[in-house]
Amino acid sequence: AQSVAQPEDQVNVAEGNPLTVKCTYSVSGNPYLFWYVQYPNRGLQFLLKYITGDNLVKGSYGFEAEFNKSQTSFHLKKPSALVSDSALYFCAVTARNYQLIWGAGTKLIIKP
Amino acid sequence: GAVVSQHPSRVICKSGTSVKIECRSLDFQATTMFWYRQFPKQSLMLMATSNEGSKATYEQGVEKDKFLINHASLTLSTLTVTSAHPEDSSFYICSAPGQSPGELFFGEGSRLTVL
Numbered sequence: 674a675q676s677v678a679q680p681e682d683q684v685n686v687a688e689g690n691p692l693t694v695k696c697t698y699s700v701s702g703n704p705y706l707f708w709y710v711q712y713p714n715r716g717l718q719f720l721l722k723y724i725t726g727d728n729l730v731k732g733s734y735g736f737e738a739e740f741n742k743s744q745t746s747f748h749l750k751k752p753s754a755l756v757s758d759s760a761l762y763f764c765a766v767t768a769r770n771y772q773l774i775w776g777a778g779t780k781l782i783i784k785p
Numbered sequence: 786g787a788v789v790s791q792h793p794s795r796v797i798c799k800s801g802t803s804v805k806i807e808c809r810s811l812d813f814q815a816t817t818m819f820w821y822r823q824f825p826k827q828s829l830m831l832m833a834t835s836n837e838g839s840k841a842t843y844e845q846g847v848e849k850d851k852f853l854i855n856h857a858s859l860t861l862s863t864l865t866v867t868s869a870h871p872e873d874s875s876f877y878i879c880s881a882p883g884q885s886p887g888e889l890f891f892g893e894g895s896r897l898t899v900l
Contacts, residue, residue: 705887716791716878716891724885761827771886778827 675700677766679776686754686783694749694779696764704766706747707773708738711761720762723747734758754783787813789881791892798869799900806864806895808879814859815881819889820852823876832877835862869899 677698686692698704708720721732728740738749749762764776788811798804808818820832833843833854841854851873853865866873876896880889 705885707887709889709891714794714876714894714896716789716894717880717889718891719888722885722887763829765887767887772831773887773889775829775831778829780827 675766675768675774677764677774677776679762679764679779681779682777683780683782686781688756688783688785689753692751692754692758692781692783694762694764694781695746696748696776697744697746698764698766698774699745700766700768700774702769704768705771706738706740706767707765708732708736708747708749709763709765710734711763711778713760717763720749756783756785759783787811787881787883787890789815789879789890789892791879791895793895794893795896795898797898797900800870801868803865803867804869804897806866806877806879806897808862808864808881808892810860810881810890813881815862816859817882818856818862819880819882820854820862820864821878821880823878823894829878832864866897869897871899873897874899 706723709717710720711717723730723740731737761778763778765773790809792807816837818835822830832847833841835841835854835856837856856862878894879892
């Protein structure tokens with residue numbers, strides 16, 4: 674079965690430290706990979722995507738994600754976390770019909 | 786980027802009443818819109834796909850008669866929760882697809898509370 678796993682329900686990071694939010698997937702073919710962010714009581718916002726090319730993709734708000742085909746992972750990273758980065762982060766992957774398969778979400782808490 | 790407007794952002798209603806949530810694409814046409822429900826433990830569930838000019842496609846386990854979806858025009862899709870009950874209380878989010886596969890533009894979401 675096709676699936677996306679975000680193994681951590683919550684990630685806590687001190688402000689200024691690097692952050693990583695993990696995502697692995699099990700989807701056949703060469704899917705497109707996405708990260709979306711959701712602030713409290715809001716809809717989701719697109720953060721970045723990987724389609725092809727360079728394994729490191731850069732997105733909004735200083736975030737980047739690294740695609741690793743052998744590990745089927747697409748971890749979200751940021752070199753220096755801000756308190757305003759605190760939000761819910763979703764990893765998503767396209768299935769064969771281009772519908773998105775969503776991870777369960779990871780709550781990121783950045784402490785001052 | 787494209788803008789999707791969702792209304793109302795919050796609604797409180799009594800059990801047994803019906804509630805309509807609107808989703809509009811403001812600066813583009815959307816022949817398809819997706820309706821999600823977000824549960825307290827944060828996961829997103831795709832409920833249905835609305836299609837302009839035809840019937841919506843519901844995901845398995847979603848009651849068609851409970852969650853009525855209408856895609857009246859190229860810029861408007863509506864979700865009506867009929868005869869709402871407290872267990873229908875949730876955060877409902879709509880989205881419209883962009884140009885590339887998997888790209889979605891989301892509405893701001895609607896928090897429904899059924900008393």
